Amino acid sequence: MYSRLITPARIHPWGDEDLLEATEQDRARIVQAAPVRRLQQKTQVFPLDVKASVRSRLTHSLEVQETGRQISRRILAALPPGEVCEGAFINLVEMSCLLHDVGNPPFGHFGEQVMSQWLGDMLDPLYQQALAQPPSPQWAELRQDLQLFDGNAQSLRLVHSLHELNLTLGQLAALCKYPQQPQPGVSYGQHHGWSSKRGIFFSEQPLYRALGQSLGLAPGCRHPLVYIMEAADDISYCIADLEDAVDRRILTLGELLAALRGADQSDYMSTLLDDALASSRGFFPHFRQLLTRDLVALAAQSYVSEHGAILQGSYPQALLHGQAPAARVLDILKRVARELVFLRPEVEALELEGYAALRGVLSSYACLLALPAPQFARLLAGEGSQALFFARRLYHRLSARHLKAYRLAIATPDPRFACQHEQEWYYRVRLLLDYVSGMTDTYVLEEYRLLSGI
Structure with missing residues (x-):
């Protein structure tokens, strides 16, 4: 069974690696990835804290990695000899532990709440400004997917769709803590455990389905190393x-x-x-x-x-x-x-500062979401008119990596979308969320001060 769940296969084939070599290559790609470095500027509990002994997301993730290694070694000692490649097993666990918080926005879980609240307030009016027509029946599903921002789901998007690390299939699946897709209007009790939580964005659902088919995972089921x-x-x-x-x-x-x-x-x-x-x-x-x-x-x-x-x-x-x-x-x-x-009060005061900064940055960049698609396309082509003088300056601050992912996502019609114009706008919102969620705590505060003239 493990021979299918832990495999050297990748979405994009990479030479003739054996299993251990493939997972070692994953380790090298992950450790050298920019999102992992950014974890050192995201605090674990106390936002914007400069005290050296207080944990950052990076030092916390290193501790999780070590604990995951200890659990793995105990498990392997109890399994029948030869059931699984031990080195590959440990590599995948350690790297999923190192990456487990990589998709978290500034200010962690509090930041997730802030982003979700802002999206709940702003998605519908921005949709009307940009598209100027009634939404399709599918919009309710897309709206929920965008509004419920989740750092776990962002982790998969970050390492595969944005940074294109091309990790092994097992390593990608081992990141997906909540593969279940709850349906709107369904009430989930506590007895459902992890299966009541969402953790795959609509944008990455085809990827996760492909992972499940290749690894033999039934829909909504976890990769075992996630546990x-x-x-x-x-x-x-x-x-x-x-x-x-x-x-x-x-x-x-x-x-x-x-x-x-x-x-x-x-x-x-x-x-x-x-x-x-x-x-x-x-x-x-x-x-x-x-x-x-x-x-x-x-x-x-x-x-x-x-x-x-x-x-x-x-x-x-x-x-x-x-x-x-x-x-x-x-x-x-x-x-x-x-x-x-x-x-x-001391912790909540820091969170209030983060709340103002995160909402302020999102609100400033919202003008890019309010543009009709032809006007945003002019910004992409470098043809912004005088009327777009402010939007053009904001556009120039967006990451080239995020813009590349946006261009790729809208390049061809996706049959999963009922309307092509909603496909474009969905990925434009994702573009903004990718950019803002990737900011560190200190950077989002600096960006807020810059945009507010403080």
């Missing part, structure tokens, strides 16, 4: 967010300990906290080591025990789902972070 990446992320960020909050004095260690002891009086929690407090290395290094050890073992055990369903991509829950003591502590850490960190 490992998800577990590694959960393990890493839950501990790190609280450590950064204490380091930044958002809360004290005493407040954290009181919250943890109050939430769980079990022997496991007490032993974990007491051992960490007694360590000469300091509380967080020892706490992280002890809890990570147990969570890594639990994730690997879950993967092996549910191996059949995971290989099919149909296992409905996360590897760390359940009532094991370590899993309960992980859930408590998430809840404590929400209650004691993310709702603090």
Whole structure:
């Protein structure tokens, strides 16, 4: 089964690589990719923070990569010898971990909410300005796809459609945390787990279908290595967010300990906290080591025990789902972070600054979306008239890479679109979202100040 799921094949063939060589080539392409470098200027919890010890998205992703490697090695030790190429397995897991946040916009999940809110407010009026005609019946689907901006879906678009890394098929599929496509009007309960979340844009659906057909994945099913990446992320960020909050004095260690002891009086929690407090290395290094050890073992055990369903991509829950003591502590850490960190005035003040900057930049560039297609085509051809003097200057700030992807997407009619004019406008909106979501926290603030004359 793994021989089909982990393969040297690529969308665009690249020589006669063997499997290990192909995944090593993936590693080189990913590590050297510009979107990975940009992660160093995107903060994990505290936007616009300049303190060196606070985690950036890049340092967080490196921690996730290492945790993913540890889980992988435990899994491989439990699988029958020769079932899978171990080096390729570990390479794919490590690189999916390194890339797991690469599609996040400025200000992370808060930025996703800001972009979705702005799109919800502006898509319909901008559509009417640009197209000046009633929308097709398909527009409701396209509108929802554009409005619900998701960093996971953007990751696949970024590495394949925009940066054209031409990764192996298994590596691309291992990035897709939420391959399911929820339908409008359908209510999904918590028992659906990851399958209730959307994670593939309309623009990348043909790519994901091709991946599924080549790798033998049923529609809406995960690649098995996604489960490992998800577990590694959960393990890493839950501990790190609280450590950064204490380091930044958002809360004290005493407040954290009181919250943890109050939430769980079990022997496991007490032993974990007491051992960490007694360590000469300091509380967080020892706490992280002890809890990570147990969570890594639990994730690997879950993967092996549910191996059949995971290989099919149909296992409905996360590897760390359940009532094991370590899993309960992980859930408590998430809840404590929400209650004691993310709702603090200091954190919300930083987010308000990000809110103003992100909405301001989107609103400034909205004039490019309001243009009728013939006028935008004149900008593409370098023929902007005096009436387009402001739009032309904004257009010149767009990335050449993003413009190339836009031109390619509209070059030929796509039969999936009911109207060709909606195809053009859909990808023009994607062009703006690609550009803005790729900005770092500091760059979007600088761009806002520039466009606002501040």
